[in-house]
Amino acid sequence: MYALEVKNLTKTFDGLTAVDNASFNVPEGSIFGLIGRNGAGKTTTIRMMMGIYVPDNGEVILRGTKVGQEFKNRVGYLPEERGLYKKMKVMETLLYFAELKGKKGKEIEKKAEEYLEKFDLADRKQSKIEDLSKGNQQKVQFIATILHDPEFIILDEPFSGLDPINTNLLVNIISEKKQQGKVIILSTHLMDFAERLCDHIAMIDHGKIILNGQLDEIKQRFGKRNINLIYEGDISFIHQLPFIEKITDFGNSTGIKVTEDSKIQELLKLLIENNVTIKKFDANDITLHEIFIELAGQEENNGGLHHV
């Protein structure tokens, strides 16, 4: 059962096709990752899903019917470019955004207090937004996104500009929401996060969906002949080995692709013989990063694709 079906979405701006015939499905109860480098068409796709942009072609189906205001009421959206009214107070802001979703009254106010408590902002509820630090403003915006208890939570690059503590806080909330059965759609260019959080993904590049489906299956499909290695020592000799197809250095780990399945054991043997200390040798494992590079090419240096 799919919560959302995106069918053939296309959007052109001034002759430039930002999203080109994009189709994917978002299953119920999943954390869905829309991944791709900056400018790939993620935000445009999300805006069309939200009804902010009218697609030139295609449609979005919410449990069998075309999305409309109904969907807007049930969604919490955190855009990539955050924005709040600077002169408004924290509590006022939260209540206003909830009211736009049709939720008001004591109940919501209580819930807002709870969230502020949780995010360590309880003492700032009468402060003006402009008096808060940037991190705290982001927290307020995030609370505003989820305060009305939406069934769908759409987060566009939610981790950009967050410090590690707030990133953790956000990751926890996302997991919590998933357990409550909410559908979470997050767009990111950070493959690491997508890999840790998502159970379904759609990969978008130059406006086209180049891959989509369940993350486990995808990794299995692409993971054959792949090894994820963590080691100490010198492995430069393997560059000369004839059965090595590709080596990708991730800093703390290394991805190695061999030409045939059967060569994996041979590689392990050679590593040990060459006095490399092996901390982790994970056969048939591939990172999302590697998959992305395999599919979208080696443009990560100018595309802003990097790992954390």
Place this chain on the structure above:
Amino acid sequence: MFNYRTLAVMKRELREKLFSKTFIFMTLLIPLLMFLMLGFQTFVMTYEGDENTTLVIVSESEQITEKMKEEFKDRPFVKNGYYKIDFKTMNENEFGLFLNSVRQDLLDEKLTGVVYIPESALQNKNVEYFSKNPNNNVVFKKIEGIINSALVDLYFANKLISTKDIEYLSKSIDFNSFRISRELGVEKEGYGNLVVSFVLTFLLYFSLIFLGTMMMRSVVAEKTNRIVEVLLSSVNPLELMVGKILGTGITGLAQMAIWLSPLILVISTNWFTLPEDFIFSIKLPYILYFLFNFFVGLITFLGLFAMVGAIFDNDQDAQSAIWPVMMLIMIPFFVAISLPSNPTSPIAKIVSLVPFGSLMVMPARMSITEVPAIEIIFASIINLITMFGVFWLAAKIYRVGILKTGKKPKWNEVIQWLKYSG
């Protein structure tokens, strides 16, 4: 188009504007400023600056001198000491010497002027006036009538003619103005209507520009703050625009009602007595029409300001593109304030019946002259049509514009936006 979301946007706008310091400040400051302006104008108009006038009235005969003394001595401006007048009797030669002796005083303005009334003035009323500023109207106006009536008195003295006749002869005509209206009766007219017309036109002008600019800034701010995208995940652009415009519109209406409250009180109660010169003949229905017209105009212009705001993503660009809208406010404003000098001019009539112009000129016309009901109805219909037309246009531009940031759009791009569907 109007639902709880629009209402929420509207309420937020109201809260933000109605309780802002700027709003409260402006609401109080503007009437104060206007009273100061009016007070200053009245002061300039009534102040003649002729205190400390010193005159010497020289007559050729004792008879004339005595008569002049008698005529001048009870005049208020002599009694209160503003004018100091010396009376002398001299013949022509003596007067020549005298004039030479006071030449320096005249040049130094220690002496304002010297009047010479020869005996022949009793035949031809030719009187001479010597001064550094011989064309000073204020002084002339004060003494001219008095000298005239003194000469007339002397001329007819001992002739068989009654004092009543002499009084009539020496009196000049006095214009009293009355306004003729369709209603029965005539009313004596003071400056009242002109003042009210000026005040209302000014308030209208100021309010449209003040609230319009506020609206434009707020639209631009929502774009630059990127709030608009969050808002659009809940509301559609039309709901957002309508909510904002109504919120600001109601703020404006409240402000105008506050500004007009003294006027309403003067009309509907007898708590105040105005000086006769300031009595005006404006009635309550006119005030109601004015408020209705103001609200229609405000909504129209807020639509235009919101539209321009939506096209740009910074205040400077928006400011420099707003001038055509400003012209639509300023040209009618100038027509309206020049109305008192010629209320029935055909230009005023035409401007009061065309879109945008009508919003300001029609109320001004109505406060000064009688306007046929059919023209008022026509103007109202024109204004309503304009309002809906502007709304339609603004909604189309706004919808596309608020999501455009970055490059400053070209005008032909903006025209393209009108064709976007959905």
